[in-house]
Amino acid sequence: RTKLTYESRANLAKSAVAKRLFNLMASKQTNLCLAADLTKADDILNVADKCGPYICLLKTHVDIVEDFSEGFITNLQSLAKRHNFLLMEDRKFADIGNTVSLQYAKGIYKISGWADLVTAHTLPGRSILQGLKAALGPDASKERGVFLLAEMSASGNLIDDKYKENSNKIATEGADVDFVAGVVCQSSKTFAFPGLLQLTPGVKIDESVDKLGQQYQTPEHVVQERGADIGVVGRGILQATNVEQAAQTYRDRLWAAYKDRVAK
Numbered sequence: 478r479t480k481l482t483y484e485s486r487a488n489l490a491k492s493a494v495a496k497r498l499f500n501l502m503a504s505k506q507t508n509l510c511l512a513a514d515l516t517k518a519d520d521i522l523n524v525a526d527k528c529g530p531y532i533c534l535l536k537t538h539v540d541i542v543e544d545f546s547e548g549f550i551t552n553l554q555s556l557a558k559r560h561n562f563l564l565m566e567d568r569k570f571a572d573i574g575n576t577v578s579l580q581y582a583k584g585i586y587k588i589s590g591w592a593d594l595v596t597a598h599t600l601p602g603r604s605i606l607q608g609l610k611a612a613l614g615p616d617a618s619k620e621r622g623v624f625l626l627a628e629m630s631a632s633g634n635l636i637d638d639k640y641k642e643n644s645n646k647i648a649t650e651g652a653d654v655d656f657v658a659g660v661v662c663q664s665s666k667t668f669a670f671p672g673l674l675q676l677t678p679g680v681k682i683d684e685s686v687d688k689l690g691q692q693y694q695t696p697e698h699v700v701q702e703r704g705a706d707i708g709v710v711g712r713g714i715l716q717a718t719n720v721e722q723a724a725q726t727y728r729d730r731l732w733a734a735y736k737d738r739v740a741k
């Protein structure tokens with residue numbers, strides 16, 4: 478899987494959003510996802526505008542935004558359109574089908590209305606996919622996709638080999654595979670199917686841990702040793718003195734690592 482180009486993998490993807498994302502990455506030449514973990518709407522819009530040209534994906538935690546409004550979503554969507562990136566809400570759904578269906582479409586955030594992609598834990602089993610899909614109209618699974626968590630970057634997390642193997646099965650077998658765009662994980666061993674994208678968080682140039690269990694690897698390491706297709710960078714960019722320049726540096730290093738990987 479890791480030797481194939483994004484263009485060739487777009488043709489293998491079963492999810493229409495994964496196809497779109499593979500093609501976007503190839504044409505825009507970026508495999509950087511910005512984790513816009515800021516608590517003020519204007520601050521998120523500001524980094525989205527500055528980093529927009531360098532990213533394929535902007536990842537939100539919408540429940541940390543203190544001044545959420547529909548206008549924030551409208552503005553975020555127009556930035557996504559202007560700079561050509563997709564939106565992912567990192568909700569990490571983990572409940573029974575009926576509840577995740579409500580959490581996805583209802584409440585204040587109405588996530589299914591604007592997020593191209595969401596994340597979900599596989600802990601409840603296949604019903605997590607059925608529940609999320611139930612919130613959408615019949616054709617909407619073509620415009621929406623899920624990344625399933627098969628591993629976490631947090632030290633001491635409880636995920637074991639059996640859990641990873643079963644998460645892979647949920648991502649690649651059964652009637653809802655057209656809804657699965659990728660897997661959030663730390664290693665290329667987690668799944669083999671080249672039509673899925675590997676999203677890997679815990680990327681930072683100059684630090685190996687934070688004070689709350691996060692473990693970081695360099696851009697080169699995650700792409701070349703761990704098989705990441707998209708590297709997620711939050712504080713590595715957000716805490717830089719020049720956010721735009723940092724985004725460009727991460728984009729350059731992640732992209733060069735990918736080009737090296739497929740050339741070998």
Ligand code: UP6
Nearest residue numbers: 512628629630631678679691710711712
């Ligand atoms: N994230 C992880 N590890 C995981 C899954 N998700 O860090 O296993 C998410 C976090 C955060 C981002 O919720 O939004 O990726 C990482 O941010 P950072 O670069 O600032 O550590």
